[in-house]
Amino acid sequence: MPSFPYSYSFSAMGSDCRLTLYAADERDADQAADVTMTEVWRIEEKYSRYLDNNALSAINRAALAGGKVDVDDETVELFNYAFAAYQLSIGLFDVSSGVLRRVWDFSSGQLPSQAAIETILPLIGLGKVARAAPQLDFLQAGMELDFGGIGKEYAVDRSADICHAAGIQSGLLDFGGDIRVLGPHPDGSPWEVGIRHPRQPEVSLGNIQLMSGAVATSGDYERYIEVAGKRYCHILNPLTGWPVDGLCSVTVTAGQCLLAGTLATIAMLKEEGGKRWLAELGVQHCWVDGELRVGGNIELCHSGESRNSGG
Numbered sequence: 001m002p003s004f005p006y007s008y009s010f011s012a013m014g015s016d017c018r019l020t021l022y023a024a025d026e027r028d029a030d031q032a033a034d035v036t037m038t039e040v041w042r043i044e045e046k047y048s049r050y051l052d053n054n055a056l057s058a059i060n061r062a063a064l065a066g067g068k069v070d071v072d073d074e075t076v077e078l079f080n081y082a083f084a085a086y087q088l089s090i091g092l093f094d095v096s097s098g099v100l101r102r103v104w105d106f107s108s109g110q111l112p113s114q115a116a117i118e119t120i121l122p123l124i125g126l127g128k129v130a131r132a133a134p135q136l137d138f139l140q141a142g143m144e145l146d147f148g149g150i151g152k153e154y155a156v157d158r159s160a161d162i163c164h165a166a167g168i169q170s171g172l173l174d175f176g177g178d179i180r181v182l183g184p185h186p187d188g189s190p191w192e193v194g195i196r197h198p199r200q201p202e203v204s205l206g207n208i209q210l211m212s213g214a215v216a217t218s219g220d221y222e223r224y225i226e227v228a229g230k231r232y233c234h235i236l237n238p239l240t241g242w243p244v245d246g247l248c249s250v251t252v253t254a255g256q257c258l259l260a261g262t263l264a265t266i267a268m269l270k271e272e273g274g275k276r277w278l279a280e281l282g283v284q285h286c287w288v289d290g291e292l293r294v295g296g297n298i299e300l301c302h303s304g305e306s307r308n309s310g311g
Helices: 026-047 055-065 073-088 097-102 114-123 148-165 257-269 273-281
Strands: 004-012 015-023 068-070 129-132 135-138 171-175 178-183 191-196 204-210 213-219 224-227 230-233 247-254 284-289 294-296 307-309
Touching: 004 026, 015 026, 015 148, 026 055, 026 148, 055 068, 055 135, 073 129, 073 148, 073 257, 097 114, 148 171, 148 178, 148 213, 148 257, 178 191, 178 257, 191 213, 191 247, 204 213, 204 247, 204 284, 213 257, 247 257, 247 273, 257 273, 257 284, 273 284
Parallel strands: 191 307
Antiparallel strands: 004 015, 015 171, 068 135, 129 135, 171 178, 178 213, 191 204, 213 247, 224 230, 247 284, 284 294
């Protein structure tokens, strides 16, 4: 049975999101899109740090006081994933590092003092959270969790699961540059995803061809300030409290968007060492360093239309 592409646009998690779904008729595509968008908004409402009455706010009230809180199975799984990433990165990927927002204001045009940063560093570290499902126990008062570094990618993967369950065998999900491919085009051709140049937004470094899986990019160009000619980006090293320096962007492909995004961010946090780390992992990746040199093991092409990965 022939299928046709149907596109849907919506906003979630501070990003412009788009679904491109191949289906036999519009009704099937509409139903899959409706359920998908509902799930994305559910995740956003549950884990947004901007809301005062959701699951994350309950966690952070306990974190601030230095106490225990009961969490549901979904949150346990997310936290366990975050803790695994924390261990893999030797403390660099840390969902408790959002407290650095208390001293870093990227709209101010000013840098925080070293003394101000040092007041925050003792409040960071997932090793200070004891896990005994269904409880999290914060051993240090004043802490805070922020799932912003994994929430959107998690929503992409949940959306892919929903679309597959709805019978969608071909499509592309793009949540602000975090991308998941459901399967090739019906004619068997791959999707092409462009890698954004970190200093020239209108320029693509090239396209990645994907039959399935995910691609995510972490870069220093979404939020930053420049002081005395130096760029300070929003990706903060939780061990020092200062922005990373060394790589401009990292793109990774993997089976799931959550994994691709995590590996890209860890590589950024490792700075120059991220190049070797990705190579040793053996994942498909592309990096742009501070000298705007491009490297990695992804074969880039320069033909066809594409969606850009960037974040």
